[in-house]
Amino acid sequence: MRTILDFEKPIAELDANIEALKRITAEQGIDKSEQIAALERDRERLLREIFRNLTPWDRTLLARHPQRPYALDYIRVIFDDFIELHGDRQFGDDGAIIGGMAWLNEKPVMVIGQQKGRDLKERQRRNFGMAKPEGYRKALRLMHLAQKFGRPVITFVDTPAADPGVESESRGISEAIARNLREMIMLKVPIVSIVIGEGGSGGALGIAVADRVLMLEYAIYSVIPPEGCAAILWRDPKRAPEAAEALKLTAHDAQRFGVVDEVIEEPLGGAHRDPLAAAQTVKEALLRHLPPLQKLSVGKLRESRYERYRNLGMWHIATE
Amino acid sequence: MQRGWFVRRSRTEGLAIDEMNDAWVKCNGCQQILFARDFERNLKVCPRCGHHHRLSARERIELLADPATFVERDAEVVSADPLGFPEYADKLSKGRANSGLPEAMVSGTCTLSGIPIVLAVADFAFMGGSMGSAVGEKVARAMEYALEQRLPIVICSCSGGARMQEGLLSLMQMAKTCAAAAKLHEIGIPYISVLTDPTMAGVLASYASVGDVVIAEPGALIGFAGQRVAQQAQVVKPPPNFQTAEFQLEHGMVDIVVPRKELKHTLQRILRFFTGG
Ligand SMILES: [Zn+2]
Numbered sequence: 218m219r220t221i222l223d224f225e226k227p228i229a230e231l232d233a234n235i236e237a238l239k240r241i242t243a244e245q246g247i248d249k250s251e252q253i254a255a256l257e258r259d260r261e262r263l264l265r266e267i268f269r270n271l272t273p274w275d276r277t278l279l280a281r282h283p284q285r286p287y288a289l290d291y292i293r294v295i296f297d298d299f300i301e302l303h304g305d306r307q308f309g310d311d312g313a314i315i316g317g318m319a320w321l322n323e324k325p326v327m328v329i330g331q332q333k334g335r336d337l338k339e340r341q342r343r344n345f346g347m348a349k350p351e352g353y354r355k356a357l358r359l360m361h362l363a364q365k366f367g368r369p370v371i372t373f374v375d376t377p378a379a380d381p382g383v384e385s386e387s388r389g390i391s392e393a394i395a396r397n398l399r400e401m402i403m404l405k406v407p408i409v410s411i412v413i414g415e416g417g418s419g420g421a422l423g424i425a426v427a428d429r430v431l432m433l434e435y436a437i438y439s440v441i442p443p444e445g446c447a448a449i450l451w452r453d454p455k456r457a458p459e460a461a462e463a464l465k466l467t468a469h470d471a472q473r474f475g476v477v478d479e480v481i482e483e484p485l486g487g488a489h490r491d492p493l494a495a496a497q498t499v500k501e502a503l504l505r506h507l508p509p510l511q512k513l514s515v516g517k518l519r520e521s522r523y524e525r526y527r528n529l530g531m532w533h534i535a536t537e
Numbered sequence: 538m539q540r541g542w543f544v545r546r547s548r549t550e551g552l553a554i555d556e557m558n559d560a561w562v563k564c565n566g567c568q569q570i571l572f573a574r575d576f577e578r579n580l581k582v583c584p585r586c587g588h589h590h591r592l593s594a595r596e597r598i599e600l601l602a603d604p605a606t607f608v609e610r611d612a613e614v615v616s617a618d619p620l621g622f623p624e625y626a627d628k629l630s631k632g633r634a635n636s637g638l639p640e641a642m643v644s645g646t647c648t649l650s651g652i653p654i655v656l657a658v659a660d661f662a663f664m665g666g667s668m669g670s671a672v673g674e675k676v677a678r679a680m681e682y683a684l685e686q687r688l689p690i691v692i693c694s695c696s697g698g699a700r701m702q703e704g705l706l707s708l709m710q711m712a713k714t715c716a717a718a719a720k721l722h723e724i725g726i727p728y729i730s731v732l733t734d735p736t737m738a739g740v741l742a743s744y745a746s747v748g749d750v751v752i753a754e755p756g757a758l759i760g761f762a763g764q765r766v767a768q769q770a771q772v773v774k775p776p777p778n779f780q781t782a783e784f785q786l787e788h789g790m791v792d793i794v795v796p797r798k799e800l801k802h803t804l805q806r807i808l809r810f811f812t813g814g
Pocket residue numbers: 564565566567568569583584585586587588
């Protein structure tokens with residue numbers, strides 16, 4: 218079932234009209250090309266107008282859009298081949314984090330990503346993209362494997378949060394995330410992270426400590442979901458749109474804070490309207506960012522990664 | 538989540554206000570009325586039920602540092618309001634008033650039973666001990682100073698997690714503090730993490746979990762997700778001791794649960810293991 222967001226409705230209507238005219242052309246051989254072209258122009262104008270005025274809450278909904286491309290959709294387009302590897306060698310295999318060997322323009326890379334499910338069954342198997350300790354530990358195992366053989370690491374970030382359940386707590390979800398943060402800082406190979414959808418708090422950060430962090434235009438990155446923030450601030454989760462505004466969770470905010478190095482433009486109307494084009498843009502960005510990192514010495518690479526994170530934050534020096 | 542804070546009786550009743558009303562406290566564990574003098578002498582641990590009530594940063598420094606040896610560092614690092622977040626400026630003023638501190642973390646150097654260390658202690662009375670940019674900066678600076686001076690570091694956490702009011706910048710303090718911890722780890726500077734009530738979310742999922750030794754106080758609330766979120770998410774019914782020090786010990790996430798009156802001595806013994814004394 219397709220989901221259409223409220224602000225997408227006028228576009229969806231035009232989409233339907235255009236489809237209908239194309240069907241008539243195909244089925245009845247009547248030339249409707251002029252009308253189609255006119256409607257397509259209308260649609261483009263409308264898309265530009267709507268997407269120029271998106272609120273942070275609109276962007277939150279886009280980031281969570283059920284049709285939005287997920288990590289595996291990007292992986293299939295961007296890489297020549299992908300061999301998925303499973304398990305953390307300690308407890309099990311987590312469907313919410315996928316990873317494996319891939320080739321970017323024939324060069325071997327280690328790819329790791331948070332994966333949401335497309336249908337109900339897959340969503341359950343992948344726990345809605347909420348990783349458990351074994352997911353973070355699998356990711357770390359693959360990063361260490363990449364380090365051992367000098368392969369760069371590329372991570373796709375897309376999770377509402379880490380799994381908050383009893384099982385995850387019992388197996389040390391906090392320790393798993395904390396260890397990843399510490400180990401990723403010291404990893405001897407380049408890391409590039411791309412926030413493709415939801416950058417949900419510590420759950421996202423657990424695979425997103427990198428030399429370069431890129432972020433899709435309509436992705437979000439936040440310390441807390443807007444609903445949770447509104448519940449704490451105003452005891453009213455329905456005020457999430459206001460909270461989204463206050464949290465400064467958009468890609469451009471993240472760039473302004475120095476958390477994100479580049480905002481990757483999405484196809485008009487969002488990545489879900491043209492997943493192939495979105496993946497191509499991401500691929501181009503990877504090909505721009507990865508080679509300079511691979512030229513750095515291990516010492517220089519790790520030192521600049523340290524400095525990158527060491528310098529994040531804004532505080533005052535009190536003068537009295 | 539005011540669990541663990543003790544309640545003084547109202548200051549408005551009676552004549553000998555100070556003497557009368559500061560003479561009694563009510564235990565948050567067993568609800569018994571206790572002599573304040575006994576309670577204080579017992580380090581705010583209930584003599585009847587053993588409930589460990591929260592200490593302020595100053596009180597904990599007094600507990601651990603040898604008398605008159607604590608020298609504060611980086612006191613000038615305080616919070617800004619980088620997002621212009623609703624009510625944050627207000628909450629910061631209240632935090633300062635409640636805690637009597639400029640920020641939610643106090644750091645410095647001292648000796649502990651004669652052993653020179655770097656000591657950093659969070660204070661819950663300042664916005665729930667939450668970690669924003671300033672707290673992250675103070676933790677990172679304390680760790681870097683420990684590295685520079687080749688001193689062991691002890692950090693006592695007491696925090697609800699990352700500070701929401703600084704958004705993504707608070708989240709990044711998790712990476713920043715773990716980056717500093719990574720350097721300690723690589724060089725081999727001893728780092729002892731003490732988890733007190735509560736140590737949650739973004740603090741537990743960052744520097745507090747990567748100590749060489751992780752100690753917890755009895756009964757402390759220690760966990761990843763806030764109780765409400767955790768409860769909503771439960772498919773499996775949480776055990777009665779869910780997200781306590783004892784639960785974390787049972788599941789291998791904590792090395793030792795140490796009663797408060799033994800904390801300094803235990804730290805001294807562990808520090809001696811590392812420093813060879
Ligand atoms: Zn008691």
